[in-house]
Amino acid sequence: MGIERGSQLRTGSPMLTVSGLTLSRGERVLFRDLSLTLAAGEAVALTGANGAGKTSLLRAVAGFLRPDAGTIAFGDLEPAEARRRHLHWLGHLDGLKSARRAREELAFQAAWLGADAAGIDAAVDLLALNSLLDLEVRQLSAGQRRRLAFARLIATPRPIWLLDEPFAPLDARWREALGLLMQAHVDKGGAILAAVHDPLPVTARAFDIGVGR
Numbered sequence: 001m002g003i004e005r006g007s008q009l010r011t012g013s014p015m016l017t018v019s020g021l022t023l024s025r026g027e028r029v030l031f032r033d034l035s036l037t038l039a040a041g042e043a044v045a046l047t048g049a050n051g052a053g054k055t056s057l058l059r060a061v062a063g064f065l066r067p068d069a070g071t072i073a074f075g076d077l078e079p080a081e082a083r084r085r086h087l088h089w090l091g092h093l094d095g096l097k098s099a100r101r102a103r104e105e106l107a108f109q110a111a112w113l114g115a116d117a118a119g120i121d122a123a124v125d126l127l128a129l130n131s132l133l134d135l136e137v138r139q140l141s142a143g144q145r146r147r148l149a150f151a152r153l154i155a156t157p158r159p160i161w162l163l164d165e166p167f168a169p170l171d172a173r174w175r176e177a178l179g180l181l182m183q184a185h186v187d188k189g190g191a192i193l194a195a196v197h198d199p200l201p202v203t204a205r206a207f208d209i210g211v212g213r
């Protein structure tokens, strides 16, 4: 399974460039003049205190929040196109529909993202979802939900992964397993920006955004 064709992936080339970003929530300025690059073949661990703005920065990169100042660029790609087709967002609220069976939810998400049957099968296999597929999403544990949410990243190869506390509900075995999947992604030329409180189990550059308030 490779990264999406045509997405200009050469290790070391910039896939994401954040320049001079100032971001507010309500009346409060979270940070000013923040600059960050993410290259193909690189993982960045975004750290900082509670409330420092890690989730907000990821949401701005994903296009869900409008910054007060600064730019967010995706190599040569037009930003809307990059967000639509080249980026995966996995928030700490996973956005899964509780009343659907896991099988239906995975099929729905995969179809929406353009996955094929082989991609879905690979994700089910790698995330050991087979025995969970007939359960409703509401019947899954937090860690099982996270594995189901993560499946769409495997089913549909896209180069940039934005992950918000991806390991929070996972046990040691699945932290290690997802770490291996993330390492495989960057080894193939993908890029990961992940907000974390614990060290990433992946070779990663640290980027600390501050103390929060």
Ligand SMILES: Nc1ncnc2c1ncn2[C@@H]1O[C@H](COP(=O)(O)OP(=O)(O)OP(=O)(O)O)[C@@H](O)[C@H]1O
Pocket (backbone or CB within 6 Å): 025, 026, 030, 048, 049, 050, 051, 052, 053, 054, 055, 056, 057, 195, 212
């Ligand atoms: N919808 C919102 N409206 C107003 N303020 C918000 C909203 N969402 C978050 N904030 C505020 O923005 C600030 C940054 O929140 P954010 O979730 O980005 O921080 P974080 O670094 O990810 O924190 P944590 O480590 O606790 O997850 C916080 O002070 C939070 O209260």
